[in-house]
Amino acid sequence: MSYRLESLVVRHTLRLPSPHGAAGQGAVAARQFDAALMSVGFKLSAELLARLSHLSEAAVVHTARRTLRTVSEMAGDHVRHNAYFIDFPANVPDTGEFWARCVAEALADDTARERVAEQLANGVLDLLGLPAYGRYQHTYEEMLAAQDELIASAGDRVTVLHLGQGLEEELTSLYLALAGSTTPLGEEDLRDLEILAGRCALGPQPESIPVRENRAVVNLARLTAGADLLLDTVVDVLRLACALSGGDVTLREPTRFRTFPRPVRRALLAGLDAVVAADPAKLADVHAYRERFKRLGERLHPHEHPGRPHAAEVFAVARGEKKARSLDSRLEELLDAYDVPGAVRLLSSAPGRLFRALDLLLRTAAGQEERDAVVAAAVRVAPKVSGRVLLSVREHFLNRERETGGSRIFVDRRGSGWAAPDVRPPVPAADRDRLVAALDAELRRRLPASGRVLLDPDVLDVALPLSGRAAAAGLGVLPRGSVSAADGEHLRFFVYWKEARRRTDYDLSALLLHPDYSTGSWLSYTALRAVGGVHSGDVTEAPDGASEFIGLSLDRVRATYIVPQVNIYSGEGFEEAEESFFGFMLRDGEQKGRPFEPRTVRMKSELRGAGRVALPLVFLRADDGRWRAKWLHMYLRGLSSANRVEENHISVSKVVRAVVEREYLTVRYLAGLMSGEATAVEVWDGGPVPDEPVTYVGLERPEGLHPDSRVVTLGNLRDLIPG
Known part of the structure; x- marks a missing residue:
């Protein structure tokens, strides 16, 4: 398990938790470790090399074996990559020539001759039936022997591994960063968060856990540890039930609920009861997942708990026995009647939902007065909208500057994508520009005063990670x-x-x-x-x-x-x-x-x-x-x-x-918003780094930064997204 945890830290942070072991003369072994790392495109930082040099040779070798295994997996070098053509990229034949050779070899093979000859007579040839086709004709070792050695180049990738804190400190820091992320995590990061939450659920916690999937994973660990649950919607409880059943906390895929022990059933019902008691309007959230709530009710047996009447209401709504109109149904009714002012009043109580509907509202509005009301409402509620949604809407309107034509790209949570012609009527330029100015102003207000900011020029055109599922x-x-x-x-x-x-x-x-x-x-x-x-x-x-x-x-x-x-x-x-x-x-x-x-x-x-x-x-x-x-x-x-x-x-x-x-919001856009009296932004030319603490934003961390510097690289680029 310790290797797995150490590997997790290296993958996310490119920091090696501070190695431990007996003191000794490990300088030679440390240099050999560094050379081995360079063969797979990695290198020890000067600080990490110095730390290892003061350990015993045995401790360095132990650390090297574990770390090399991790970085090899990161680069894809943990498996054997053989090529069908042994001399690739040399001596690759033309396709027709190659197929003809495979046929000739098959006709010379007693076991395949009759079958292949019959196929040729019928005018249809199955390539997979040819003995030489599609299967390696040489071993991996034979392929290596046929290839020349790689000539080193200054252009080869070098990824530096830095010295980290102790393993427990690194795990806690990583847990806080993942759990408190302002953007959804990718599937692998979510699995890593589950591992970390199991160790850190009773320790320091982030100030908030805004992403619901993250909260479900953390609640799973807290329930196991006997800590209070973090719930503020009935769907939080549904996600937790999915986590307990080994299902999908994103609710993208249906989950088959397990039979829960009585203490777990009590905890889930208590959570539902408390949420609805505090705000009965939360019952409207049931509609989006009615069938799942019905199946959950079959596992929780709410009738056995008469002391939880509000929890019972959740399942009554799911079964259609109790009415609780959803916001979407009320919005649909208003838009069907072209009542844009009514829709604006309704959505003003759900700022995020209002922002996601801005384009539709502006296109549906009957005239300039109604469009003014839409823009005014957006400006009024903008401080209550998450930074991720603000940036998403800003990017949306960046791509609405084209009056007509073009294509729209759609990508769902699983990465499935498709393109379609953009047939929407344009948004009036004046209204769009007012919204863009308001969004820029609100985002600029939220960005922290960072003093001196150094930007790696290679990071300027990196798109802002508005979702971990976008990579x-x-x-x-x-x-x-x-x-x-x-x-x-x-x-x-x-x-x-x-x-x-x-x-x-x-x-x-x-x-x-x-x-x-x-x-x-x-x-x-x-x-x-x-x-x-x-x-x-x-x-x-x-x-x-x-x-x-x-x-x-x-x-x-x-x-x-x-x-x-x-x-x-x-x-x-x-x-x-x-x-x-x-x-x-x-x-x-x-x-x-x-x-x-x-x-x-x-x-x-x-x-x-x-x-x-x-x-x-x-x-x-x-x-x-x-x-x-x-x-x-x-x-x-x-x-x-x-x-x-x-x-x-x-x-x-x-x-x-x-x-x-399509135009995407990039680090360059945020850098433009950062510049001001309290923040000096400069593009780093690769020279010596400053002696004082700075905020550094780049693809990888350079050596020599002041230890109090704030560092944002690919592993934590989501930290740039304001809350």
């Missing part, structure tokens, strides 16, 4: 809509998967698009070679894990957009497979090396979304010829089987266009 878990992963440089001569994608129970075939492909987003060409198992690129070969099963690669020489690619994608051809979905992840590497011209080299990995992200086609990011050629990446983190529904780039290129190009042309 996958992994190394070097940026939120959806972020833009980052892709500096290197050779770009290489990789996918790895390992099937859990049945044969699973994932196909890595790359779609190459023209400036107008029309299809130029693609790389896939059906097109192993294209101008500037090669595919490593199709692997069609992964009982022991499998990898596919695509390599591109960026100066030879003629496309404007490069869209890597992972298609599920058959078998298990991304959430069913034992393991699946995607990433990309960048190499300079003279670098060789294995198909997978961890220190050239710029990004590695888990594939765990819904849908059968994964779109992690798109690469864009700028006007100056340089390449940049824009992050997608999306999954298309696709087909139930046989997904191929040839079949989905039109839907993929529509989604890519919608995301590329």
Whole structure:
């Protein structure tokens, strides 16, 4: 367990909890540890290296083994990445030539000859029936022996590990950060919070837990520990019941409730009773989850607890025996009657809901007087709206500046995305501008006075993480809509998967698009070679894990957009497979090396979304010829089987266009709001860091910062979102 907790801290913070052990002469072992880390793209900070050097050699070796295991998993180097073509990227044949070779080998095979000859006579050939197709024809060790050593480059990734506090202090700090997050966490972070809450439920707590899913996870730990529950809506109790049943606290998926012990039933009923007694209007929240509340009532037996009459009302509403009109039903009635002033009065008591309806209200309003009333109400309640919602609405109106046309992009909680034409009438420019000015003013008011702020220029175009679900878990992963440089001569994608129970075939492909987003060409198992690129070969099963690669020489690619994608051809979905992840590497011209080299990995992200086609990011050629990446983190529904780039290129190009042309609020936007009398914002040029405490915002923490500095990096970028 201690390794798991230490690993959790390293993954989230890039800090190694202060190593313990006997004092000694560990300098040599520490330098060897540092060299081993550099082989996978990591490095010890000077402070951490000095700390290890004063420990015994045995303590350093113990720490090194655990840490190397963690960082190898972070970079994707904990598995064996074999390529179908042993010399990849060299000597990759043309597709037709390769298939013909597989057929010739099958006809020479006594066990396959008759079957293949019959298929050829009928004019239909099953590639999977060819003995040489889709299965590795060499071992991992043979592949390594055939590859040249990697030549070190100054452009290789170096991720610095810093010295942390003691393990308990680091765990507490991380718990407070995750539990108190102002934005929803991703699935992996939510699981990590559950682990941390189990240890920290009775210790220091954040001032507030604004995200409901986080609260459910914390309540689960508090219930187990016998502490008071944090409840203020009936849905909080429903989420807690889901957590107790091992279900989905986001309420995205239905949960089969377990049979609860009597003490747990009493606690849940007491929570419902207290919430409704304090505010009977909370009964209206039941409507959104009526069926789930009915099933929960069957497990809680409220009739056995006559002393909890308010809890019984919850289930009476769920069964339709008691009326409690929801806000949405009342709003729908008002809008059906085009009563915008009435809708504004209703929503003024629910500020967040009002803000989410602003566009609709402005479009429905009968005239300027009604639109003025909408804007005035928004300005009046803005101080009561969460910072995340304010920023979401600000980004929404940033993309409403186009009068007509364009596409809208939709992404649900599971990452499933689709694009549709934007047919909404425009919002009057004057009303939109007044709202934007009010939002900027309110956000500026909430930002803390930070003294001196240093900004890494590479972080300026990173999109604000308004939801943890807008990015996958992994190394070097940026939120959806972020833009980052892709500096290197050779770009290489990789996918790895390992099937859990049945044969699973994932196909890595790359779609190459023209400036107008029309299809130029693609790389896939059906097109192993294209101008500037090669595919490593199709692997069609992964009982022991499998990898596919695509390599591109960026100066030879003629496309404007490069869209890597992972298609599920058959078998298990991304959430069913034992393991699946995607990433990309960048190499300079003279670098060789294995198909997978961890220190050239710029990004590695888990594939765990819904849908059968994964779109992690798109690469864009700028006007100056340089390449940049824009992050997608999306999954298309696709087909139930046989997904191929040839079949989905039109839907993929529509989604890519919608995301590329959408404007996202970035760190650059917040930096503009920060500048003022109490905050001096400057872009850091990479030189010596100041001697005094500063607020540093960047992709990674530089060495030498004053210990009292506030540091915001990818691991805690959500801290920039005001409450």
